[in-house]
Amino acid sequence: MRTRARNFVAALVAGLLATPLAACGGNDRVGADGFTIGLLLPNRSAPRWEHFDRPLIEKRLRDLCPRCDLEYANADNDATRQQQQMASMITKGVRVLVLDAADTRALRSSIQQARAAGVPVIAYDRLAEGPISGYVSFDGAQVGKLQAEALLKAMGDRANDGNVVMMNGDPTSANASWFRKGALSVLTGKVNIRRSYDTQGWSMDNAHANMSAAIAALGPGRIDGVLAANDTMAAGVIAALKSAQVRRLPPVTGQDADLDAVRRIIKGEQLMTVYKPFPVEAAAAAAMAVALGRGESLRDIATTTIDSPTTNNIPTVLLTPRAVTAANIRQTLVKDRVYTIEQICTSQLRPACAKAGLDVHGATE
Incomplete structure (x- = not known):
């Protein structure tokens, strides 16, 4: 292009x-x-x-x-x-x-x-x-770069030769390769990409199966980060990690600012999403x-x-596109009226929301 x-x-x-x-x-x-x-x-x-x-x-x-x-x-x-x-x-x-x-x-x-x-x-x-x-x-390259930059930052010292799994999108979509190229422009030479999967249909179930295969091959404690191309696949990745009884979830990226993903970010299960x-x-x-x-x-x-x-x-x-983490949900998704604080913060999430600066009782949005 x-x-x-x-x-x-x-x-x-x-x-x-x-x-x-x-x-x-x-x-x-x-x-x-x-x-x-x-x-x-x-x-x-x-x-x-x-x-x-x-x-x-x-x-x-x-x-x-x-x-x-x-x-x-x-x-x-x-x-x-x-x-x-x-x-x-x-x-x-x-x-x-x-x-x-x-x-x-x-x-x-x-x-x-x-x-x-x-x-x-x-x-x-x-x-x-x-x-x-x-x-x-x-800009698909920028989407991948935002994901990769956030992943490296969250990995900290583990970014030096850490083990990363890439959960790419559907190979029939031109966007999937665009996102991947953007991510690789940041990750190459900085981490070990131990497994890279194409995910048919951008499917949660297929991402779950691919992540389960990566865990079986690498071991549940030897995955330092997962670059998931969108939020649906991030859900499958996180479910597979939980099924493997991984106690400390590695940082997992996403895209599309799905409401469930925003809630996972608040809970600390998903690192970030890309808001378009x-x-x-x-x-x-x-x-x-x-x-x-x-x-x-x-x-x-x-x-x-x-x-x-x-x-x-x-x-x-x-x-x-824009990167969204727990620190800037108010300044991005709430400010743009994608979601209200009340929509994001279920009763179970209110303590975590308050910690993230999303106090339901003080919300005026």
């Missing part, structure tokens, strides 16, 4: 959220130009897709184009099903598709079919192969979809370009 950054990223991101209709004309134009947008998400195993991305995209589309309709489908980690869903939406006459591919290579032929039918496709969160018209995501401000990503995707549906250029929306294995100079919005 190659990116060419422009100089107005910050202004664009602010504008996407602050000016609902600025990029898409006035109300008269919106009312006269309703059409259908298709949204295809990859799975339900990661809570973010149904809990955050879908409702945020739906809301933003309503803001930008009140007379537009949304056709929605979830692939449940089945690329063939997603291909069928895309074909059905094209047949029904959607004008533009927002696609988070269950398999970024397998969907290439479907994206080509969409292009042949005159339906532009926006790759959402994962860069699919084929003639993509736009792409919105977070979903409203900004959803806003950019919705703005691209409405613009393309009206036959407009993405020049005023895209902040950079990216090359995929098949397509060059894809107009892109590439956003910045």
Whole structure:
């Protein structure tokens, strides 16, 4: 991949959220130009897709184009099903598709079919192969770097030749290799990566099985850190460590700021997660979809370009992720209203929450 950054990223991101209709004309134009947008998400195993991305995209589309309709489908980690869903939406006459591919290579032929039918496709969160018209995501290399930096810091002296297990994402996702490369740019030469696993479907069960294999091979007391690519897999890793009766859990990373993961961070079971401000990503995707549906250029929306294995100079919005630990949950997730303190701090967690500066009784958020 190659990116060419422009100089107005910050202004664009602010504008996407602050000016609902600025990029898409006035109300008269919106009312006269309703059409259908298709949204295809990859799975339900990661809570973010149904809990955050879908409702945020739906809301933003309503803001930008009140007379537009949304056709929605979830692939449940089945690329063939997603291909069928895309074909059905094209047949029904959607004008533009927002696609988070269950398999970024397998969907290439479907994206080509969409292009042949005159339906532009926006790759959402994962860069699919084929003639993509736009792409919105977070900097995957930076995600991996944030995870690896936090892991090294938590390992302390054990970071010098300590034993690390890498629990990578699904090999069919371009993001998985992006995250891994970012992490390796930090970890290589500083720790011993004793085991590295690809995790089909980003699945908790598969991560549990892989971690159990690593424990059997290395011994329960000889794992100094685990770089888990997302929170769902972190849950499987931690469950496997507990099943092996590991009394002192090694630091375990995550991604996506799932509520259960935030609670594990408060409890001290998970080291950190990577927070990707979903409203900004959803806003950019919705703005691209409405613009393309009206036959407009993405020049005023895209902040950079990216090359995929098949397509060059894809107009892109590439956003910045943030690391979240127990020390900054209030300043990140609570401040951005992702969760309230009351949602995070169950009755059992209140002592730990108070220690982390999340006092339920004093909460005003």
